[in-house]
């Protein structure tokens with residue numbers, strides 16, 4: 001386990017994931033019964049963009065710093081821009097919120113949040129980032145197993161699945177986890193983040209998702225460059241399972257990222273054939 005999100009926090013892929021996540025949470029918490037969010041790969045919760053990792057990679061400079069300076073970013077980015085501005089006291093962007101901080105801020109008092117992180121140092125930081133959020137719990141454990149074991153059998157549940165993809169079995173474990181959680185509770189919805197390197201790996205995952213999981217699946221792709229070099233992260237994608245009504249936001253988010261932050265990439269949002 002070498003992956004450290006501190007190198008990548010606030011990059012183009014975080015912008016896609018976090019902007020969509022906040023728009024989705026706004027809908028899910030606008031009314032209705034309590035919501036449980038289970039974040040299978042939570043990370044440390046808050047990131048220091050002035051730290052050595054972020055400075056070395058320069059990814060936040062090319063991502064969140066450009067979004068915050070943009071004159072005409074789409075409305076779909078507004079909740080993320082406001083969250084980052086609030087975290088930084090309206091000044092220069094020195095800190096970036098991870099999914100745990102964003103989720104904890106967005107939930108209502110009656111909602112529940114479980115943040116899973118396997119790496120101990122990251123989990124310790126996560127626990128302190130979530131201090132003061134009475135309805136948020138953390139678990140230093142495998143998030144795939146926890147998502148199934150801790151999935152409530154009734155009520156609304158959102159799984160956020162954002163693995164580092166260091167291991168080849170991440171793709172298979174996503175599908176298995178989702179299928180098992182939805183078997184336990186058919187109301188489970190999911191937002192899954194995926195890297196776009198080469199099309200073969202991505203298409204194979206989409207076929208497995210179609211075969212393994214019942215329900216509506218919407219895919220949103222943001223490519224920052226053509227998928228010519230499979231060793232590079234050439235873009236990212238989100239798979240939304242059981243989540244209707246987010247298409248316009250996804251188009252705006254992926255379109256802006258590909259166009260404003262990319263070099264000859266593109267974006268598209270589509271539904272899988274079976275949905």
Ligand code: SAM
Pocket residue numbers: 001003005017040041042043044045097098099100116117118119122141142143144162163164
């Ligand atoms: N979701 C976070 C966010 O948006 O701020 C970023 C998560 S980062 C991409 C992936 C994290 O998963 C890393 O912190 C890594 O240590 C952790 N991790 C790796 N394997 C895991 C597993 N099986 N269960 C839980 N966490 C895991």
